[in-house]
Amino acid sequence: MxxxxxxxxxxxxxxxxxxxxxxxxxxxxxxxxxxxxxxxxxxxxxxxxxxxxxxxxxxxxxxxxxxxxxxxxxxxxxxxxxxxxxxxxxxxxxxxxxxxxxxxxxxxYQVNTGQYFLPDQIDQLRSLTHKRGLVITSGPTGSGKTTTMYKLAKYVGQNQMVMTIEDPVEIQESSFLQTQVNLEAEISYTRLLEAALRHRPDILIIGEIRNATTARLAVDAALSGHLVLATVHAKSTLQTISRLESLQVDRNELVNCLTAVTYQRLLPTQAGYSCLMDIAAGSVLRRNILQSQRGNFVAWSQNLTELKKRGEISAQICEQFQAG
The missing domain is CATH 3.30.450.90 (Beta-Lactamase)
Known part of the structure; x- marks a missing residue:
């Protein structure tokens, strides 16, 4: 005891x-x-x-x-x-x-514990998901990426088939068909992705795009009309594009399949923690896909400064998270 x-x-x-x-x-x-x-x-x-x-x-x-x-x-x-x-x-x-x-x-932490500094950001993503295609979320471990993907899927996935591929399943959601990698049983990301395309989900959540094979299958799913929500390791919003290129996805495919890329962090507040996002979509996203040299963020620094002015974060936190 x-x-x-x-x-x-x-x-x-x-x-x-x-x-x-x-x-x-x-x-x-x-x-x-x-x-x-x-x-x-x-x-x-x-x-x-x-x-x-x-x-x-x-x-x-x-x-x-x-x-x-x-x-x-x-x-x-x-x-x-x-x-x-x-x-x-x-x-x-x-x-x-x-x-x-x-x-x-x-x-x-459960999906309903996710709080956002700028609620219009999650509303913007929710609107973008109606275009289908590939929506990529990046950020370090513990930044709430899975929570954001699940929120989006629950928003737009009512009366639709939502399937997840994770390693491991992080959040239990009874309304989704959740699958999990099990290498001992020879159930890999690749095999589950191949099975998912045959299973005909409306929305596919991929816990992490880890290699060129996973990236290829995610792109193919997006190009075939699915809404694909996935995470990838990248240090900033626009460098997420470069990360996908390093996984052998070419620019023409990115132009055709990529709906939005985001970067997010959880920032401490007086009341706990809230999520701040940086989003690239539409013409901003397309322009950066076609550029050979990219910056890092769209409006990250401006949003941090605005949160500091509003008193929602301290000057120290604002400075600490300037680099993402």
Whole structure:
């Protein structure tokens, strides 16, 4: 019971701080518990080595992982409820070179927890989705990309077939057909994408475009009339175009299939966290696709300055997020 209460306190503290991850890391003869929030990487608690082993074993058991295996990488998942709200936890464990085990928990927040500084931005994206094609969202881990994709799909997907391909499924949504990569069962992103095109969804959510093969299938789906919502790793809005080119998608295809590209971050406010987006669509998007040299953002800096003037973010936060 003591370990259960300790774990519960750690998870609830992390959620109250809107942490994206909880790290359980071995250090000499103790276990460090660190949180990743928008303020950075901070220490939350320290435990003895034996307490640390008990905590990790408790979490692995709850997530249906093998508690007897301490060296090989494992993944697991569980749902944790706080104040009648479900939070989805994704666990990953691995041993270091001394065979001491570490564990990381990623916290997935529900779709309805997403708040936006500029609500007209999500309305703009909602309008753009009616054009079908490919809508790409970029941003670092924990920036709310999946939440945004799910919001858009729920907005426009009523009475339509919505199918997701993820690794892993991050948000459970009963109205969607959700599929998940399972490499042990030889169910890869590629195989699921190929199956999805045969399954004839109206809206296809791709958790992440990871390589040229995934990019090719996403483009083909968009060109064939589907609305495709996907994420990709890129450092800014317009560099998302360059990232797709590096995955062997040519400019003519981008002109024909790309409806919008966005970049987003979660910024701290007095009341919690809200999402700020930068969106390229229409003539701005087309012009940048056809350029060989691209900048980074459309209106990111201007929007940060406006939020600072309105008192919604501090001058420090405005400066901190200028580069995205």
């Amino acid at each position: 003591r370990i259960k209460e300790m774990v519960g306190n750690l998870i609830e503290t992390a959620i109250s701080k809107h942490a994206s991850d909880i790290f359980f890391l071995p250090d000499d003869n103790q276990l460090l518990v660190n949180l990743r929030t928008l303020k950075g990487f901070t220490n939350q608690a320290n435990f003895t080595e034996n307490e640390g082993k008990e905590i990790i074993n408790f979490l692995k058991y709850a997530a249906q992982m093998d508690i007897a295996e301490h060296r090989r990488p494992q993944v697991g998942a569980l749902t944790y409820q706080v104040n009648d709200v479900n939070f989805y936890l994704r666990l990953s464990s691995v041993g270091d070179f001394t065979d001491k085990e570490s564990l990381v928990i990623r916290i997935i």
